[in-house]
Amino acid sequence: MTLETLLQPLIYGLQIGVTYILIALGLTLIFSIMNVLNLAHGEFYMLGAFSILYFAGIWHINYILALFISMVVVGLIGVFFERLFFRPARGQIVPTIIVAIGLMWILQTSAQIIFGRQPRGMAEVFHGIVTFFNVNISDSRIVAGLISIALVVGLYYVVYKTRLGRAMQAIAQDREAAALQGVDIDRVGALGFGIGCALAAAAGGIMAPIFFIEATMGIEVLTKSIAIIILGGVGSIPGAAIGGLILGIVESYGHTFLGYPATTFPFLIIILVLLFKRTGLMGRIA
C-alpha cells in the first residue's frame, strides 16, 4: 500500500463529491420550496450532459459558454414542466410522485429515441495532467471541481444574500405565511424549480467530457442525490454539501478497495441515516 494508492481515491472522491453536491443541491432546493421530490431530477442531469455534447462537442461552442447555455435551456425546460405537470398537483403527495415518475420515463425514453441507446463520448476539453506526491489528476477534473465549487458558492449567495433567495427561504419555512407577506408562490416556485434543474444540467455538463453520456445515466445520479439529501438533511444546503463530499469520498475508497460492492453504499447510507438520525447530519433549515 503506497501513499499514492491512499491519496488517489481521496482526490477523485473530492472532485466527484463536489459535483454530487451540485446535483443534490438542485434536488433539495426543489424539495424545500415546492415540497416536491423531483424523481425526474436525474433526467435533467442527463439533458445537461447531452446539451454539452451537442453545444461544445459537436457544434464547437466554447465550453464555458456552452455550459451556461445548457443551464439556461434545461432550466427553462424545468420551468415549463413545473408549470405543466407539477403545479396542478401541488400539495398532493401521491399525484406529485406519480407525475415525477411519469416525467422521468418520458424524458428517458425520449432521449433514447432521439439520441440513441449507445453510450456516447465527447472529446476532452481540457488536456493535461497535474501530478503531486505521485498522485495524478487531469485538468478536466480540476476544472470540473472548480466550476462545481463556483456554482455552489453562487447558489449560496443567491439563497442567502438575494431577495429571491429570501423569498425561497420564506416559502420553505412557511408557505402560507410567505404568501401573506406578498411572496409570489407560483413565480418563486417556478424559478426555484428552474434553478434546481439548471444545477442538475450543470453537473451533467461538467461530467460529460470526463465520462460517457447515455440516456439512462440519470437513474444512478438520482439515487445518489436522494442519499445525499437524506444524509445531509432534507432541505439543508450545508447538509447537502457535506453529504455530497462524504458520499464522493466513501464511494471512491469503496470502489478502489472493495470493488463492485461499493455500488450499494448510497443505499446503505439511506438505511443507516433513517435508522439512527432521521433528520440527517444537519436537519432541515427551519
Next chain:
Amino acid sequence: MRKLVILILTAAIIAVMLGGGWACAPKPAPPKTLDIGVASPLTGPKAFLGKQTCNAILMAIDDQNAKGGVTIAGQKYTLNPIQRDTKGDGAVGKSVAEELVFDKKVKVIAGPFMADAIAVQTVTEPNKVLAFFIQFLIPGMTGPDKPYSFAVSFPIPQMTYKCLHYIKNKYPQAKTVFSMEADVPDAPAFAGATQASCQLLGLDYLGFEKVPVETRDFMPIITRVLTHKPDVIDTGNCGGVLGPLATLMIKQMREAGYNGLIFIPAAPPEEVLQQTVPAQSLNKVVSHYINVDGPVVDPKYRDVMNRFRAKYNEEAVDIVPAYHNVMTALFQFLNTQNTMDSTAWMEGFAKYRWHGLMGFESSWIEQVGDGINRRVFQNNWVTEYKNGKPVTDYEAPIPWGLFVKE
C-alpha cells in the same frame, strides 16, 4: 452425271444429319438455385454485429454469383440467400432454423451468434445442415460430436498472442502483463489466453481484475491495477463487451498517469476511440484493429473492407472479412463437389485448405487451446497507435504452440 448426283445427295444427307444433330444436341441445363440460410440478429442488442455479419455473407454470395455461381456435379447453381432475423434470441433462432431447414430445405446456414447459435445448432446438427456461426468461448458448441458446426470467429489465443508477440519484439523492456476483463462468463478464458500467450513468449503474467459491466468510472479499478506496476495492461474482452465504454477505460488509464503499453485484443469501435481518447494519449496502444491501408494487409482483405464500406456506408469490423473468407472458401469448395450430400460436404470442407483474405493458407483447426474446436485462423496483423494514428505494419507468426492442428 450419275456420280455427281450421288455425291450431291450424300453431301446433302450429311449436312442434314449434322444440322439435325446440333438441333438435337442437349442444351446446357438452366442454372438451378442453391438456397443459403442467412440467420443473424438484425434487431435487438446484437444488431450491429448481426447486420455486419449478414451483409458480409450477402457480399460473398453476390461475389460468387458474379463469377457464375457454383457448379456441383455438373449442375450450375445460383446462390440464393434466404435472410431471417434471429433477434439474438434462442427461441426465435430455433424457429428460424426450423423454417430454413424443414420448409426451405437449406443445406447451409450462416450468421447466428451466441444464444441464437446454440438454438440453431439444435436443428442443424441432427438434420445434417452445415452451420457457420460466431462462437467465442462456449465449449461444446463445436467438436467431434457436432461435426456440422463451424466457428467463424477469431481464436482468442491468436488475438492475444499476435499483439504480445509484437510487444515483445518492439518493446523488449516490457516484461509484465496485467489484464482487465469485463465480468462476463468468458472473462477467465480471455485471461487464460493472455496467460498462455505470455508463457509462450516468456512474459510474466501478473493476474487479472474483473470489470463489472455496469462500470462507468474506471478510475478505482485502474488505481488497483496500477499497484501491480505492469509494463503492459491488457484490456481483454472489454472492447467487445463494453463497446464504446472501453475507450473511456483507455483514456482514464492515461489520466491516471499510466504511460506504459496498453493492448486491446478486442478492439472497441474505431471512430469512438478516435473521438474519446486524445491523440497524445493514443500512443503505445497495440490493437487487433486493422488499418486496411497498412503495408502488410493482404490486397484481397483490403478490397473486401473497402467494398463493404462503400456499399454499406460504415466501417466493417473484423467479423466481416472473417465471414467473407469462410463463405467464399465454402463456395470454392462446392465447385469441387460431385454430390449434394451435406455429409460429404461437411467431411470435405473440414479438411479444405484455401488462400483467402488473411495472407496465408487457411484451414480448419480441430483443436484450440481454449477448447473450442473447428475454428479458422484470422489475420496475424498487428496495429500500434502512434500519435492517434493506427499503423498496421507488423505480421506475427501463427501461434502453433497454443494449438493442436489435425
